[in-house]
Amino acid sequence: MTIDDIKELIRVVQETGIAELEVRRGENSVRIKRSASGSQDVVVPAVLPVPVAGVAPPVASVPAATAQDTAPPPAVTPPAPPAEESRDVIVKSPIVGTYYDAPSPGAPPFVKVGDHVEPKQVLCIIESMKLMNEIEAETAGTLIARHVENGRPVEYGESLFTIRPA
Amino acid sequence: MPLDIACIQRARPSNPILYYPTIGSTMIEASSLANDGASHGTVVLADEQTAGMGRFGRSWLSQPEAGIYCSILLRLQLKPGSLPVASLLLGLAAAEAIQKATELICDLRWPNDVLIRERKVAGILTHLTEGCIVAGIGINANQTSFPDGLRTPATSLRIESGGREQSREAVVIHLLEAIDSFCSTLKSEGPESIVRAFTRASSYALHRRIIIEETGEKGTTAGLDSNGFLLVQLDRGKLERVAAGGVRPDV
Numbered sequence: 001m002t003i004d005d006i007k008e009l010i011r012v013v014q015e016t017g018i019a020e021l022e023v024r025r026g027e028n029s030v031r032i033k034r035s036a037s038g039s040q041d042v043v044v045p046a047v048l049p050v051p052v053a054g055v056a057p058p059v060a061s062v063p064a065a066t067a068q069d070t071a072p073p074p075a076v077t078p079p080a081p082p083a084e085e086s087r088d089v090i091v092k093s094p095i096v097g098t099y100y101d102a103p104s105p106g107a108p109p110f111v112k113v114g115d116h117v118e119p120k121q122v123l124c125i126i127e128s129m130k131l132m133n134e135i136e137a138e139t140a141g142t143l144i145a146r147h148v149e150n151g152r153p154v155e156y157g158e159s160l161f162t163i164r165p166a
Numbered sequence: 167m168p169l170d171i172a173c174i175q176r177a178r179p180s181n182p183i184l185y186y187p188t189i190g191s192t193m194i195e196a197s198s199l200a201n202d203g204a205s206h207g208t209v210v211l212a213d214e215q216t217a218g219m220g221r222f223g224r225s226w227l228s229q230p231e232a233g234i235y236c237s238i239l240l241r242l243q244l245k246p247g248s249l250p251v252a253s254l255l256l257g258l259a260a261a262e263a264i265q266k267a268t269e270l271i272c273d274l275r276w277p278n279d280v281l282i283r284e285r286k287v288a289g290i291l292t293h294l295t296e297g298c299i300v301a302g303i304g305i306n307a308n309q310t311s312f313p314d315g316l317r318t319p320a321t322s323l324r325i326e327s328g329g330r331e332q333s334r335e336a337v338v339i340h341l342l343e344a345i346d347s348f349c350s351t352l353k354s355e356g357p358e359s360i361v362r363a364f365t366r367a368s369s370y371a372l373h374r375r376i377i378i379e380e381t382g383e384k385g386t387t388a389g390l391d392s393n394g395f396l397l398v399q400l401d402r403g404k405l406e407r408v409a410a411g412g413v414r415p416d417v
Contacts, residue, residue, distance in 0.1 A: 094246035094247065095246055095247050095249065095250060096247070096393070096395070096409045097250070097409050097410045098380070098409065098410035098411065127410040127411070128249075128250040128253075128409055128410055129250040129251075129253040129254065129277040129278075129394060129395070129409065129410065130253045130277050130278060130290065130291065130292060130410075130412070131249060131250040131252065131253050131292045131293075131294055131299070132291075132292065132293045132294065133246075133249075133294040134293065134294065134295055136296075151380075153409065153410070156247055
C-alpha cells in the first residue's frame with residue numbers, strides 16, 4: 001500500500017463522512033478513524049487487527065462515574081446530538097471465504113460506494129468451498145463504504161460494507 | 167434417447183422433479199424456484215443446456231442427452247457458517263451414486279470435483295440464495311469424447327467403462343438417494359460427520375502435493391479442519407487454511 005493509496009482513502013473518509021474505514025491489502029492493513037474534531041487518525045498496524053464489530057461513534061472518552069464516587073459530579077454537558085454514523089448499518093460476512101464484488105471476473109461490480117441500495121439487493125458474493133453466498137442488503141440506503149477488496153479472504157463476522165439508511 | 171423422467175420419479179417420489187428437454191441453465195430455473203419457496207429436494211433436470219454454468223460464469227459443456235444436467239434445492243437447518251459443508255456432501259453423494267450405478271471408483275478433489283483417474287467426471291456448483299442452497303451437478307455420463315483445452319481433463323462414465331453406454335436414470339436415482347442419505351447423516355451427526363466421510367473418500371485430503379489455485383502456492387495437504395476447510399503445509403513453512411477456490415495436483 002503506497003502513501004498515495006492512503007491519501008486516497010483519507011479523501012474517501014472526508015467525502016463520505018464515515019467515522020472509520022479499514023482496508024486490507026495483502027499483509028498490509030490501514031484504519032482511518034475520524035476524530036471528534038473532524039480530523040483523521042491514520043493507523044497502520046504492524047499486524048492484522050481484529051475485525052471491527054461496528055462503527056464507533058466519534059465521542060470523546062469520559063471516565064464513567066460510579067455510585068461510589070465522592071468527588072463532585074462533573075459539569076453536566078448536554079449530550080451531543082446523535083451522530084449520523086450511529087444509524088449506519090454494517091454488513092458483515094456470515095461465513096469464512098473469499099470476497100467477490102462481481103458475479104464473474106470482468107463483470108461490473110454488484111455495487112459501488114455512493115450507490116443507493118434496496119433491501120434484498122445483492123452486494124457481493126462470499127465464496128466458501130465453492131458455495132457462492134450472495135450477501136444482500138437488509139436496509140435501504142446509501143452504500144458509504146466498502147471494507148474489503150475484491151478477491152480477498154474474509155473471516156466470519158468481518159465488516160464488508162457500511163450502509164447509511166435512507 | 168431422452169431421460170425417462172417417469173422412471174426416476176417412480177423411484178424418487180419424495181423429490182419433486184421438473185424436466186426440460188432443453189433449458190438455458192438448470193441453475194437459473196432452480197434459483198427462481200428457490201426464491202418462490204420451492205421445497206427441499208426439488209430437482210430440475212434437463213437433457214440439454216444451452217448456457218450451462220460453471221464457477222464464475224465459466225461454461226459447462228452440456229452435449230444433448232449425453233450428460234446429466236441437474237440442479238437440486240437443499241434447505242438445511244444449519245448455521246450459516248456450517249453451510250459450506252454442503253459442498254463436500256454433494257461431492258460425496260455424486261461419487262457414491264457413480265459407484266453404485268456403474269461400479270466405477272471415484273476420487274474427490276477438495277472441495278468437490280469428482281475424478282476418475284485424475285480426470286473430471288462430475289462438477290458441482292452451489293449458490294446460497296435466501297438460506298436455500300441451489301446445487302448444480304453436472305455428470306459426464308455417455309460422452310464419447312471431449313474437446314481439447316478444458317481447464318481440467320475430462321472423462322465420462324462411458325469412456326471409463328470401456329465404451330459401454332450407461333443408464334443416466336440409474337445415476338440420477340442413486341444421486342438423489344445419496345444426497346438424501348448424506349443430508350440425514352448431516353442432520354443427525356453434524357457437519358463433522360461429512361468432513362470425516364470426505365477425508366476417508368478423498369486422496370487429496372492428506373499427504374498430496376498440490377498447488378493452491380487462488381495463490382499458486384505449493385504445499386502438501388494436511389487434512390481438513392472441523393469446518394471442512396483444507397489445511398495445506400506450504401513449502402515456505404506456514405500451515406495454510408484454504409477456504410475458497412480449489413487445488414490442483416503438483417506434478
